[in-house]
Amino acid sequence: MITNEDEARDWLRGLPECDDAAMARLGLLVEMLAQENQRQNLVSAASLDQVWKRHIVDSAQLLPHVPRETTLPWMDLGTGAGFPGLVIAALRPECEVIMVESRNRRIEWLDCARIEMGLERARIVGSRLELVESQPCSVISARAFAPLDKLLALSSRFSTSDTIWLLPKGRSASQELDDLRNWRHVFHVEQSLTDPQAGIIVGKLAGGKGKTA
Numbered sequence: 001m002i003t004n005e006d007e008a009r010d011w012l013r014g015l016p017e018c019d020d021a022a023m024a025r026l027g028l029l030v031e032m033l034a035q036e037n038q039r040q041n042l043v044s045a046a047s048l049d050q051v052w053k054r055h056i057v058d059s060a061q062l063l064p065h066v067p068r069e070t071t072l073p074w075m076d077l078g079t080g081a082g083f084p085g086l087v088i089a090a091l092r093p094e095c096e097v098i099m100v101e102s103r104n105r106r107i108e109w110l111d112c113a114r115i116e117m118g119l120e121r122a123r124i125v126g127s128r129l130e131l132v133e134s135q136p137c138s139v140i141s142a143r144a145f146a147p148l149d150k151l152l153a154l155s156s157r158f159s160t161s162d163t164i165w166l167l168p169k170g171r172s173a174s175q176e177l178d179d180l181r182n183w184r185h186v187f188h189v190e191q192s193l194t195d196p197q198a199g200i201i202v203g204k205l206a207g208g209k210g211k212t213a
């Protein structure tokens with residue numbers, strides 16, 4: 001278990017994706033986030049003191065659940081301050097990472113951070129998710145975006161039967177799975193990949209799109 005910022009950075013350096021350039025991109029993100037947080041409330045002040053552990057590692061821990069050969073796009077829903085989308089893009093800059101965000105100031109921040117970090121293949125889609133054109137994605141992630149049933153209803157149209165859904169839910173993970181209603185029989189949690197400690201729900205939708213709620 002990671003207890004402090006040094007351990008968080010050490011954990012990151014252990015990832016196969018985390019070379020010096022990736023670490024530099026993440027360092028830049030942390031610096032820019034601290035500055036921008038004085039202008040707009042991107043993350044809580046308390047979590048900014050532990051930004052490597054609470055946000056960077058919390059985002060990066062999704063990567064080991066995606067086989068390296070997976071052909072992306074990776075779509076991140078409600079990216080907000082950049083989590084997990086910007087962290088994934090910093091660690092896999094060769095991949096197309098699509099970040100969907102609806103709030104104007106956050107869209108501006110995400111685009112500015114993307115440019116400063118040199119993430120040419122990452123894309124910010126500044127729109128409500130409901131209005132985004134459908135396209136199949138290999139990975140769909142969402143942190144603190146919506147309860148599971150609503151999240152699946154909003155975004156199943158981006159899923160195929162191979163799409164890996166990565167949903168960091170923390171302590172509410174098992175409760176959210178218990179509360180699944182409309183999607184209970186089509187959303188399959190890949191038990192072998194479920195990490196109860198981190199509270200990440202890893203799953204697939206049977207037949208791609210499930211039942212519309």
Ligand SMILES: C[S@@+](CC[C@H](N)C(=O)[O-])C[C@H]1O[C@@H](n2cnc3c(N)ncnc32)[C@H](O)[C@@H]1O
Pocket residue numbers: 077078079080081082083084100101102103106127128129130142143144145
């Ligand atoms: C609680 S924040 C979480 C941000 C980030 N994923 C994180 O974990 O730090 C949820 C974000 O989703 C965005 N959002 C909410 N509803 C949305 C929608 N329908 N389409 C796109 N973005 C949305 C909000 O503007 C906000 O930035």
